[in-house]
Amino acid sequence: MYTQSLDQQGSKTEHAADAETAEQLAAFQKRVDAEEKIEPKDWMPSAYRRTLIRQIAQHAHSEIIGMQPEGNWLTRAPTLRRKSILLAKVQDEAGHGLYLYSAAETLGISRQQMVAELLSGKAKYSSIFNYPTLSWADIGAIGWLVDGAAIMNQIPLCRCSYGPYARAMVRVCKEESFHQRQGYEIMLDLCRGSDAQKEMAQDALNRWWWPSLMMFGPGDAESTHSAQSMAWKIKRFSNDELRQKFVDATVPQAEFLGLRMPDDDLKLDEASGHYNFGEINWQEFYDVLAGNGPCNKQRMRVRRAAQDNGAWVREAAEAYAQKQAAREAA
Amino acid sequence: MTTDWPLYEVFIRAKSGLSHRHAGSVHAADDEMALNHARDVYTRRNEGVSIWVVRSSEIVASDPQDSAALFEPAKDKIYRHPTFYEIPEDVGNM
Numbered sequence: 001m002y003t004q005s006l007d008q009q010g011s012k013t014e015h016a017a018d019a020e021t022a023e024q025l026a027a028f029q030k031r032v033d034a035e036e037k038i039e040p041k042d043w044m045p046s047a048y049r050r051t052l053i054r055q056i057a058q059h060a061h062s063e064i065i066g067m068q069p070e071g072n073w074l075t076r077a078p079t080l081r082r083k084s085i086l087l088a089k090v091q092d093e094a095g096h097g098l099y100l101y102s103a104a105e106t107l108g109i110s111r112q113q114m115v116a117e118l119l120s121g122k123a124k125y126s127s128i129f130n131y132p133t134l135s136w137a138d139i140g141a142i143g144w145l146v147d148g149a150a151i152m153n154q155i156p157l158c159r160c161s162y163g164p165y166a167r168a169m170v171r172v173c174k175e176e177s178f179h180q181r182q183g184y185e186i187m188l189d190l191c192r193g194s195d196a197q198k199e200m201a202q203d204a205l206n207r208w209w210w211p212s213l214m215m216f217g218p219g220d221a222e223s224t225h226s227a228q229s230m231a232w233k234i235k236r237f238s239n240d241e242l243r244q245k246f247v248d249a250t251v252p253q254a255e256f257l258g259l260r261m262p263d264d265d266l267k268l269d270e271a272s273g274h275y276n277f278g279e280i281n282w283q284e285f286y287d288v289l290a291g292n293g294p295c296n297k298q299r300m301r302v303r304r305a306a307q308d309n310g311a312w313v314r315e316a317a318e319a320y321a322q323k324q325a326a327r328e329a330a
Numbered sequence: 331m332t333t334d335w336p337l338y339e340v341f342i343r344a345k346s347g348l349s350h351r352h353a354g355s356v357h358a359a360d361d362e363m364a365l366n367h368a369r370d371v372y373t374r375r376n377e378g379v380s381i382w383v384v385r386s387s388e389i390v391a392s393d394p395q396d397s398a399a400l401f402e403p404a405k406d407k408i409y410r411h412p413t414f415y416e417i418p419e420d421v422g423n424m
Contacts, residue, residue: 042394091374098371102355105337111357112334168354175375314359318333321359 020045032233037163040106048232049107051225052162054123055234056104061118062126063097065299069133070142078136085182086139092175099168106164119304127285128211130293137190137197137204143183145205145212145250151176152246153216156236165234184253191257198258205254206262213277214285216243222282247275337386338364340371342378350382358383 025045031038038044067090074090077083101111117123128146133139154176157169190201217223217239229235237245251268254261265278287293335357341350353372358364364383373381392400408414417424 039394041391088374095371095374098356099354105355110334171354317359317363318335321363324360 029231032161032231035233036161037166038161039163047228048234051229051232051234052165053104053107053109056100056107056165057109057114057117058124058126060097060100060104060114061123062129063093063100064118065125065129065303067093068299068302069129069131069295070139072133073136073139076136077139082186089143089179089182092179096172096175099171100165103162103164103168115307119300119307121291121300124289126215127288127293128215129299130288130296131207131211132295134207135200135204137186137200138208140183140186140190140201141204141208143179143181144187144253145183145208146215147176147179147183148250149212149215149246151180152242152249156242159233159236161233187257187259191259201257202259205259209262210280210284211288213243213247213280214282216240216246218282218285244274247277248273251275335359338368338383339386339389340364340368341382341384342368342372343380344377345379350380353377355386356383 024043028038028043028045028048038048070086070090070093074083074086077086101114104114105111114123118125133142151173154169154173158166158173160166160169187201187204190197220226220238220240223239226235226238230238247266251261251266263278265276267276268274269276288296291297336359337355337357338361339355340353342353343350353368356364356367356371358367361383365381368381368383372378404410
């Protein structure tokens with residue numbers, strides 16, 4: 001699902017004294033400029049490797065944590081059909097996390113280290129998952145808006161210069177379209193239902209719209225790693241470009257539902273064909289990123305508990321494997 | 331505390347008649363678990379009719395630094411391609 005602002009957490013020490021020659025860097029850039037894919041065993045600048053490890057790991061963590069807000073409604077989905085769909089979607093998120101962890105591992109970081117960094121709070125995940133899912137309509141809004149924003153972000157990543165990441169994203173994007181469509185279908189059903197149901201859909205839109213816009217990360221002027229990531233073709237479009245694309249695509253979809261966007265400044269600019277929209281509350285974004293969103297603590301508590309509660313299963317499986325191997329050797 | 335389980339590379343045959351193709355990788359404690367994980371992670375939508383898993387450590391790979399020595403000798407042997415030969419049109423399709 002969800003990359004966002006994943007270039008946010010970078011340390012400023014990226015241009016430490018790397019023993020990389022100008023020739024090596026130039027040859028690497030030439031390959032990237034020629035749209036050649038970089039593969040795991042190829043030479044790459046250490047900053048490229050670090051940037052990708054950080055971005056792919058954060059992306060993977062987001063998929064894993066992203067199971068929680070939706071998992072909240074698995075046992076309370078309104079019909080068996082909806083429940084089967086939601087279960088499949090949450091399974092997909094787990095799968096996406098695993099594709100991405102595998103891609104990150106090709107860069108030389110271990111799975112255990114990535115998981116440890118998530119659990120210790122060192123690694124970040126998309127801030128959108130620190131908002132609560134208060135009603136069933138939130139499941140619709142997440143699929144429609146959050147997955148919709150994720151698709152905007154992720155489609156260009158299918159052309160990322162790093163081969164394993166690009167290939168993982170192709171697989172993710174194929175599955176993501178189902179996520180957005182099932183969400184929009186939930187919204188459609190609610191909007192065609194009773195007044196109370198439509199009100200529920202509107203309330204969900206009101207709460208998810210602005211956080212969805214924040215998923216694209218800070219504006220271009222504030223975005224610290226963007227220029228380098230663009231040069232390396234990790235990133236293909238700027239945060240603001242993608243955000244604008246998302247707004248332009250989504251506003252007519254809301255109109256079709258008969259819902260109001262919670263933005264008084266939203267207006268079609270006839271000349272450019274783009275929608276102008278209001279100021280994003282970046283303070284809220286940074287607060288949530290810093291750990292002070294409505295659900296940050298809960299998300300981490302649940303994730304750590306899952307890790308702890310699963311320990312005996314992992315230990316048993318490992319003991320069994322060792323025993324079988326010993327028997328075969330004997 | 332458990333260790334990081336061995337990494338397995340996953341290859342999937344999309345349908346009979348096609349060869350297995352690399353899909354990704356999974357961690358597993360043993361071969362059987364690797365197959366089960368590969369099935370759960372990479373074939374949720376009928377992507378395959380057959381799965382191979384192999385421990386990543388068992389794969390022998392060429393080094394990108396040797397790629398010139400390995401692959402360049404084939405580059406100047408254009409006579410290995412059918413388009414190298416000019417056959418008069420009158421001969422017909424060959």
